[in-house]
Amino acid sequence: MTKSSFGNVGLIIDTGNPLLDHTVDGFVKISVVAAARAGAEDVYFMAKRGSVSSSGVKQSLKKMCSEGAYWGAIAGAYVGMEYGVAKISGTHDYKNAMISGALTGALVSAVSKGNAEKIFLTALTGGAIATAIGVINYLK
Known part of the structure; x- marks a missing residue:
């Protein structure tokens, strides 16, 4: 079981497989950060333009999901590989x-x-x- 906390938000992931737990944990953490970054960027540009439209919000949400999934997948792969390499080598x-x-x-x-x-x-x-x-x- 992997336990992590981000600020005051606790997150426990327990799939029964430590490798999968670490991978999913890395995916979730980084996907949230990447989605928030993409959203903040879009809010900045909307404020700069001085207008917000429903199509702009939809496009922003799609971008947030896409960025979150992309960076989350990379982080999940990295964290899973690091866990596996540590298990194989016996060191961290x-x-x-x-x-x-x-x-x-x-x-x-x-x-x-x-x-x-x-x-x-x-x-x-x-x-x-x-x-x-x-x-x-x-x-x-």
Whole structure:
């Protein structure tokens, strides 16, 4: 069972499978953040224009769902991979983040039909970002 809290909102996900629990937890957390970001961006542009329409609100809701699903899927894949790598290696360190970030970057690029070079470069970027976050978390 994975227990997490975001501010004062507690969220418990228990599917009976720790790998799935972590994956779903990562998906839910990041999809909410991504949807909120997309919504805030649209509210900003509506305020800047000085008008709100029902079609604009519908379009904004679609964008929020799309962004939430996209970023949630990436986060879920990363968190699930990091959990799996930690279980396989028996450790929990920045190296797991590096491997998981690289695998997630490669997966995202491959799914979006990137060529071999783009897949490789996206894997490097994903690994670098995840490693940086892992090192920062280690320093706390």
